[in-house]
Amino acid sequence: MGNRAVFLDRDGTINEEVGYVNHLERFHLLPRVAQAIRLLNQHEWKAVVITNQSGVARGYFPESLIHQVHQKMKDLLKKDGAHLDGIYYCPHHPDIGIPPYRQKCRCRKPSTGLIEEAVKELDLDPSQSYMVGDRGRDIEFAHQIRAKAILVLTGYGRGEWEYSRDQWKVKPEHVAEDLFEAVQWILYQESNRPNLGKGE
Ligand SMILES: [Mg+2]
Numbered sequence: 001m002g003n004r005a006v007f008l009d010r011d012g013t014i015n016e017e018v019g020y021v022n023h024l025e026r027f028h029l030l031p032r033v034a035q036a037i038r039l040l041n042q043h044e045w046k047a048v049v050i051t052n053q054s055g056v057a058r059g060y061f062p063e064s065l066i067h068q069v070h071q072k073m074k075d076l077l078k079k080d081g082a083h084l085d086g087i088y089y090c091p092h093h094p095d096i097g098i099p100p101y102r103q104k105c106r107c108r109k110p111s112t113g114l115i116e117e118a119v120k121e122l123d124l125d126p127s128q129s130y131m132v133g134d135r136g137r138d139i140e141f142a143h144q145i146r147a148k149a150i151l152v153l154t155g156y157g158r159g160e161w162e163y164s165r166d167q168w169k170v171k172p173e174h175v176a177e178d179l180f181e182a183v184q185w186i187l188y189q190e191s192n193r194p195n196l197g198k199g200e
């Protein structure tokens with residue numbers, strides 16, 4: 001059996017939703033996010049970011065900015081004793097921009113290309129895993145990879161939950177105020193499961 005993971009959407013889940021993080025200065029961690037990821041680290045869950053960054057295809061910022069932003073994210077988390085096990089992003093858009101970024105890729109959520117990469121590199125078992133995100137497509141994505149889905153009400157979450165959820169093909173297993181509450185819920189669920197692995 002592979003490792004269990006909590007897949008994390010980025011914008012609106014880890015950091016403030018600002019439309020597009022088109023400058024390093026616009027990246028700000030949401031409250032309690034570092035604590036949430038630290039909890040995952042402590043309980044031996046892989047914390048893996050899966051993010052669509054179509055701003056590259058749209059010409060809003062270069063792909064190199066994504067790397068800078070992710071370095072900032074890692075640095076901020078590290079200050080609070082938390083780390084990510086992997087960060088995977090899709091810079092594409094199916095209809096906008098110029099090739100190679102304009103393409104019908106296999107990595108844009110809810111497509112599953114990024115997960116396939118993560119599963120291989122980190123030896124993960126998505127069916128033992130969770131996906132946390134703030135959009136309906138994150139929930140659909142969770143369903144595609146057969147992970148359990150949690151919607152957070154940060155970012156677009158509250159509005160999507162209130163106004164768009166009737167259009168969703170699938171519903172989340174749980175709705176949480178923020179990532180910290182989502183992680184607490186996951187750990188609680190798992191502590192109440194029959195012991196499938198090692199004990200606490
Ligand atoms: Mg998001």
Ligand SMILES: [Zn+2]
Nearest residue numbers: 090092105107
């Ligand atoms: Zn892609």
